[in-house]
Every structure is written in C-alpha cells, then in structure tokens.
Amino acid sequence: MKMMRKITVRNSKNTRRVLEIDDTHMVIFDDFRNVKLNEKADLVFADPPFGINFKGNLQTYHRKPDALSYVEVPKEEYPDFIRSLLEWSYNILKDSGSMWLLSGWNNLRVVLDTVEDVGFIQLNHCIWKYQFGVFTRRRFTTSHYHLLLLVKDEDNYTFNKPEHYAEDVWYIKRPYHHGEKTAGNELPDELVEKCIRTSSNKGDLVVDPVLGSGTTMRVCLKLDRRCIGIEINPELEKRIKQKLGLDLFRKPKNQSSGDSHG
Numbered sequence: 001m002k003m004m005r006k007i008t009v010r011n012s013k014n015t016r017r018v019l020e021i022d023d024t025h026m027v028i029f030d031d032f033r034n035v036k037l038n039e040k041a042d043l044v045f046a047d048p049p050f051g052i053n054f055k056g057n058l059q060t061y062h063r064k065p066d067a068l069s070y071v072e073v074p075k076e077e078y079p080d081f082i083r084s085l086l087e088w089s090y091n092i093l094k095d096s097g098s099m100w101l102l103s104g105w106n107n108l109r110v111v112l113d114t115v116e117d118v119g120f121i122q123l124n125h126c127i128w129k130y131q132f133g134v135f136t137r138r139r140f141t142t143s144h145y146h147l148l149l150l151v152k153d154e155d156n157y158t159f160n161k162p163e164h165y166a167e168d169v170w171y172i173k174r175p176y177h178h179g180e181k182t183a184g185n186e187l188p189d190e191l192v193e194k195c196i197r198t199s200s201n202k203g204d205l206v207v208d209p210v211l212g213s214g215t216t217m218r219v220c221l222k223l224d225r226r227c228i229g230i231e232i233n234p235e236l237e238k239r240i241k242q243k244l245g246l247d248l249f250r251k252p253k254n255q256s257s258g259d260s261h262g
C-alpha cells in the first residue's frame with residue numbers, strides 16, 4: 001500500500017493524554033470541543049451519548065458493576081451538545097466529506113432540526129435493528145437505532161455502494177461480551193465497518209469525536225483508513241487498548257518537546 005499521510009493535531013495548553021498507535025492512528029483523551037485538527041477530514045463517524053440519562057451499566061441493563069464509566073449528557077444540555085457536535089464536525093470536514101451520526105428516538109427531533117440548522121444535507125436515514133433491547137412492561141422494547149448519513153455537498157461525496165440493492169434497514173447483531181469489562185454501549189464492528197466502507201476510501205482521514213471503546217479505530221486499522229479518535233473519559237484507555245490489542249501509552253509530545261501533539 002502507498003505511504004499514508006501522517007496525522008497531527010494542533011497544540012493546546014491542556015496536558016491531555018494522547019495514545020499514538022502509529023503515524024496515522026491516534027486517540028486524544030479530551031472534550032472534542034477542545035481539539036483542533038491540522039487537516040480536514042473525509043468522514044466523521046459519531047455515536048454520541050443519547051441524552052437519556054443512560055448510566056452505561058447497572059440498573060438499566062441489570063449488569064454487575066463491571067462496565068467502565070461512560071460520560072452522559074444531561075437531557076437539558078442535549079440540544080447545545082448536539083449543536084456543538086454537528087458544528088464541530090461540519091467545520092472539520094472537507095467540502096466533499098460525509099458524517100454518519102447515530103441517534104436514539106428520544107431526542108431525534110432535536111437532532112434532525114440541528115442537522116438542518118448547521119447546513120448538513122441528509123442523504124439517508126437508516127435504521128439499525130438489533131436483536132434485543134431492555135425489557136419493558138408497559139411499552140414496546142426499543143430494538144433499533146437511527147443512523148443519519150449527512151453530506152455537505154450533495155453533488156460531491158464518497159458513496160461505495162455495498163450491494164446492488166442496498167436498503168436502509170440493517171439487521172446486525174450486537175455482540176455479547178461474556179465476562180469482559182466493556183464500555184457499556186459498544187457498537188458491533190460490522191455496523192461501523194459498513195458505514196466506513198461506504199463513505200470513505202483507503203488512506204482517507206476518519207474522525208470519531210466520541211470514540212468510546214475504540215470500535216471506529218479498530219475498524220479503521222482493519223480497513224486502512226487513517227483515524228483520529230477523541231474520548232472525554234480517560235478511564236476508557238484500558239478498554240481501547242484491549243480492543244486494539246495494544247500495550248503502548250505515551251505522554252503528549254509537547255510535554256517534553258513542544259511539538260505537534262497535545
């Protein structure tokens with residue numbers, strides 16, 4: 001494969017933690033709103049918190065207290081959070097770039113309004129149907145997510161059609177993680193892979209501003225996409241490294257040399 005362009009991010013006064021996997025894959029532990037990139041991205045993949053006071057573990061999913069902490073956004077702050085995520089993503093994307101944005105149904109109205117306000121064009125509204133949901137007594141069990149495919153220019157974007165008759169309802173199983181410490185809400189690789197294959201090419205820069213356990217990074221490593229992942233919760237470092245099969249952690253280079261990371 002031809003040499004892939006190295007990725008860098010701008011200096012910041014924060015002494016944020018950076019996990020450099022190699023020259024073209026990096027995880028930054030920070031709020032995405034603090035991160036400035038040196039290069040425009042081809043694709044943003046974002047699976048943000050849903051603003052429904054999801055605790056990532058315990059009561060909701062009747063799990064043992066083994067899930068790693070997950071930073072939720074309070075419901076009242078959700079409209080501002082989604083706006084900043086969409087504006088940030090719009091600004092870091094190339095004119096030909098795309099964004100995959102996941103949403104639950106509870107705050108979908110806010111999400112769809114903000115998508116338009118920010119200037120994105122919605123190409124598709126896909127449904128991911130998974131095989132189980134949280135048991136409910138007096139309402140139907142939710143067992144789907146919404147996946148919005150957004151572009152900046154409807155005449156100029158990447159679309160690698162996955163099959164001849166490609167429909168917008170996807171049946172993909174959630175993996176079970178028996179006895180494994182997970183980040184609470186991890187997406188199946190298959191789902192992320194479908195989005196990334198469809199909307200980017202080898203060597204393209206993919207950015208996930210709400211990385212979680214590192215699923216997007218794992219898929220990008222597999223598919224030869226460059227990737228910057230941003231995660232506000234440094235406690236997830238362990239899970240990310242486990243998912244990527246890594247055991248390397250370095251301090252931001254600017255702490256010692258003042259150069260491009262950090």
Ligand SMILES: C[S@@+](CC[C@H](N)C(=O)[O-])C[C@H]1O[C@@H](n2cnc3c(N)ncnc32)[C@H](O)[C@@H]1O
Pocket residue numbers: 030031032033047048049069070071072183185186187188209210211212213214215216230231232233236
């Ligand atoms: C739904 S999870 C992502 C799960 C991920 N797709 C996976 O497969 O593991 C959303 C993540 O966004 C993180 N997050 C919340 N607010 C953030 C912010 N302002 N900046 C960066 N990450 C944030 C949470 O800590 C959580 O890990």
